[in-house]
Amino acid sequence: MRHTILIVEDYDSLRQLLGTYLSRFYSVLGAKDGVEAMSWLHRGLVPDAVITDLQMPELDGIALITHLRDSGLYRDIPLIVITGEKNEETERRCRQFGIQAFIEKPFNPLILQQQLDQLFSTPKQLAVSAV
Numbered sequence: 863m864r865h866t867i868l869i870v871e872d873y874d875s876l877r878q879l880l881g882t883y884l885s886r887f888y889s890v891l892g893a894k895d896g897v898e899a900m901s902w903l904h905r906g907l908v909p910d911a912v913i914t915d916l917q918m919p920e921l922d923g924i925a926l927i928t929h930l931r932d933s934g935l936y937r938d939i940p941l942i943v944i945t946g947e948k949n950e951e952t953e954r955r956c957r958q959f960g961i962q963a964f965i966e967k968p969f970n971p972l973i974l975q976q977q978l979d980q981l982f983s984t985p986k987q988l989a990v991s992a993v
Contacts, residue, residue, distance in 0.1 A: 864889045865910040865982055870899045870926060871944070872918040880913070883971045888978070896921025900929060903936060911962075911981060913974070916945040916952065927959045940981050944969065 866889040871877040874894070881890045891909065893899035897920040899912070912930070916923035923943060930936040943956050946967040953964050963977040 865978075866891065867978065868893060868899060868902065868909040868912045870894075870896060870912060870914040870918070870923070872915060880971065880974070884975065884978070887975060895919055896923065896926035896929070899926055908936065909939060911940040911942065911978060913942045913944060916943060916947050916956075924955065927956065927961070931959045942974070942977060942981075944974070 864887075867884055868891050869877050869880050869884070870893045871880065872894050877892045877894070881892050884890050888910075891902065891907075893902055895918040896914075899914070900921065912926075914923045914926055921929075923945070927941060927943075930939060930941065941959070941961045942963045942965065943961050944965045944967060945952070948966040956964055962981050965974060965977070
């Protein structure tokens with residue numbers, strides 16, 4: 863059974879590129895922002911992991927992460943953050959929410975794939991890392 867990944871990224875080209883690359887290994891769905899991601903989740907579809915950008919319109923990545931972690935239904939979904947907003951405060955804030963990886967743009971998709979492979983082969987409590 864293939865794991866399902868939800869990619870939340872406002873840039874269509876990056877979302878499509880990631881989707882094309884990762885679909886070789888996983889079932890991949892995409893959302894253009896946190897609002898669309900939450901709408902997708904509220905339809906009862908729960909992914910095995912969420913990859914999210916932080917800077918997005920409508921509902922940004924921090925707000926999406928907050929909603930997921932505050933929810934009884936979605937709090938245990940593993941989260942990977944991909945962002946161009948790399949600074950210690952932002953990473954610290956994300957880590958407080960228990961994200962599994964913090965990846966800075968630009969990045970190598972192979973690194974993301976390795977993070978996902980590690981995530982799915984390691985018990986959830988131990989799958990936290992930095993890139």
